[in-house]
Amino acid sequence: MTRYFAFIVWMISSSAVFAEIVVPTRTIRANSIITEVDVGTKPGHVANGFDRVIDVIGQEAKTTLYAGRPIHVDSIGPPALVTRNQIVSLRFQTAGLIITTEGRSLERGGVGDRVRIMNLTSRATLFGQIQPDGSVQVQN
Template sequence: MRILSLLLLLLATGLPAASTATDFEPVPRIAAAAVAALDLGQGGQATVDPNLRLARCAQPLQAEVTAAATVKVSCASAGWRVFVPVVAANTRTVLVLARAVQAGQAVSADDLASISRQTAGAAQALLVTPEQAIGRIARRHLQAGSLLAHNDLHAQQLVRRGQNVELLTRRGSVEIRVAARALRDGALGDSVAVENLSTRRTVTGTVQADGTVMVR
């Protein structure tokens, strides 16, 4: 009789006797918001505790990337936030070494192979076309089977500091070449300072494929 009286009192005051599943934010909705916040190509998987009980959000969930693979999902109206790890599920074709390359060695086409791999958060760092690697120099010993990243290689230095180079200037159909000395190292397309050995003036030019420095 006492229990019945309590239930009637709860109904009379408009208070719920117990929470139901519909009072909680659906876990799949939280996971979907976290995945959508990251640019994952073919998608990804968010790790959310299936037993998580957060108040249902009356507005769209807010998602903010806080780390390479972590998203903060929050609801201002309900006053909660949760940090969700996300793993990319996308795969793409990337470059891999078909054989070992020594430090200081230039990469050739025969050194390369292409494979399909799950790239996760490293996608932007990996090389995907042979043109990105051929002719570049290994910074360190790279083992066969290694995925190639941008920071594994550097451009071949065509000009070295202190080296005598040709300084090239073109004016219409007239071409002038003078002897100069490089004041810094430079790869193809780099801007380098050189000293004109005739005038002792310092000018800046662009390194050409044949090692000359062109001033425009």
């Protein structure tokens, strides 16, 4: 029984040695797109970190990422299509009725993000979801 227990402890400790985490090779500023030259791997394990470089490349840094520190899942996301104060097309659709107008984005966001927007005609603040074409689908 003790040999079995010692073997299990050895397996757990040795598997942690072979684990890798993705880290920036240089400091990456917030809102920057991550490229293959920006990241590498090093031995270690982080619960909410990345272990494959391919999962990080093409994503946008939400916060500043420092060289050598693990990249956490909530520190990156899809690239922003809409920036703050950008004029966007607003689309409201319900029961066969479609209303399209222009609005000003009050937040940055990528595809699928929920953002606040201001209708330029009525000055009302609304919420909408960013679509793949950069327009915003107003939520009722």
